[in-house]
Amino acid sequence: MENATSPRASDIAYDKIRQFVLSGRAEPGQQLTEEQLARISGVSRTPVREAVRRLENELLIVRSDSKRLFVADWSADDIDEMFVLRGMLEGHAASRAARNISGRQIEELGRISDLLDAAVRCSPPDVSEFLAQNRRFHEIILEAACSPRLSAMLPMLVEQPVVRRTATQYKTEELLQSAREHRELIAAFTARDSHWARAVMTSHIRRAFHVFSSTAKRHKEQRQAND
C-alpha cells in the first residue's frame, strides 16, 4: 500500500508544486523561482530542486535556454500526441496485463467497476468519484503489466488537467460508455486475451480523446463569442 503522507520534504514539495501548477493558480508560461516554490511548499530549496527534477521529467515544468523554470504550456499538437502515445502505451499495458494479471486483481477491478457504475448512476453523476476510481482502475492495470518502464513513462502522459477537463465534460451517456468499456476490459482480462484487451484499451483512450477535443473546440468557440 502506498503511503500518501510521506514525511520526505521533497515529496511534500513535489505534491504542493504539482498541485500549484495543475490547479491553475500558475499560468502556463509563467516563471517559477526555486525560492518561490520553497515558500509555497514550506521547505528549503534543496528538496524543491529534487521535486522540480521530477516535474520537469513529467514535462509539467520546463527549463528555459538556461536553467530558469517555467510552467509548461502545451500546444494542441502536444495534446494530440499525448493521446496517441497514451493509446499505444496503455494498449500495450493492457496487453501485458492480460497475460500477467492475478485473480485477485481482476476481482479488485470488478469492485472498482461497481463503484464507477455507482458514481455514474447517481444524479448528478459524481464526476470526482468517477475520476478517482477511474485512476485506480488504470493503476491496477499498470501494476499488473509488471513493467517498470511503462510505470515510468505513463505518468508523463496522464496529466491531470487533461484528464479532468475530459471527464468533467462527459455527458452521462459518455460516462456510461466509459464504464461499459471498463467492464469489457475485465472480460478481456478474464479471458486472458491480450489482443482483445489491447484493442478495447486503445479504443477507450481514443474515444476519450475525441470527447476531449470536441469539448475543447466548444470552449474555444464560447471564448471567442464572449469577446
Add this chain to the structure above:
Amino acid sequence: MENATSPRASDIAYDKIRQFVLSGRAEPGQQLTEEQLARISGVSRTPVREAVRRLENELLIVRSDSKRLFVADWSADDIDEMFVLRGMLEGHAASRAARNISGRQIEELGRISDLLDAAVRCSPPDVSEFLAQNRRFHEIILEAACSPRLSAMLPMLVEQPVVRRTATQYKTEELLQSAREHRELIAAFTARDSHWARAVMTSHIRRAFHVFSSTAKRHKEQRQAND
C-alpha cells in the same frame, strides 16, 4: 582544475556515473552510495543526487525499498519489452518525422548514411564509428519528430549496453542490411510517407532485437559450456 571548461558539476556527475554503470565496472545489483559516486565523479553529493535522479529515471539505477541505490539489473523480459516499446515509439517518431522533416535534415541523413556505409565497407568494419553515426541518425529523426515527450521517453529505452551488445555482434551482412534500412527510411522521408517510415523503422528495431536475442542466447550457451 579537474576540467578546462566549466560544465555543470551535476552534468559531470551524470556522465561519469553513467559511464561507470554502463562500462561494466559496476556489477548489476551492486549497491552504490552517494558518497562513493561523489568520489568517482569528483564533485560533492548535491550534484550527485541530481545526476542520480536522472539515471534513476532512465532506470539505470534503482532505489531499494528504502532509498538505497543499486545498479539496475535487467531481466530477459525487461529487455524484450524495451525492444517492443522502442519499436512502437521509434516507429511513431519516424511517422511524425516523415510529416515534419526539413530538406536540410534529409540531406544530413544522407551524409550520415554515407558514413555508415563507409564504416561497414572497410575491413574489418568500424563498428564503433557505425554506432556513433547510427546514433546521430536516430537523433536527427527524433529531432524532426518535434515531440518533447518522445525525446524524454526514448532515452530510457536506448541503453548503451544493449545497443553496443547488439551492434558488436552484427555480422557484416547484418550491418549492410541495417545500412540499407537507413536508406529506405530516407526514401520514405523524401516521399513524406509516414506509414512507410513507420513500417521501416519498426522492422528495423525488430530485426535488431532478433539479432540481439540470438547472440545473447549463443553467449549463454557458451557460458554454460564453459562450466
Add this chain to the structure above:
DNA sequence: CGATAGACATTTGTATACAATACCGTCAAG
C-alpha cells in the same frame, strides 16, 4: 539455541551559506 531490544555505524535527507551565472537596465559611443 533462537529471538529481540538496543546501541552503534552507515547512509540518506535537509537546511544554509556562499559561489557562479544569467538577466536587465543604463549609459556611452557610433
Add this chain to the structure above:
DNA sequence: CTTGACGGTATTGTATACAAATGTCTATCG
C-alpha cells in the same frame, strides 16, 4: 536612434554541516 559594453541584481549551482533514517551487530532474555 541603434548598438554594445558595463555593472548591479536576481536566480541558479555547489559544498558543507548536521539531522533523520536505516541497517547491523551484539548482548541479553526466554
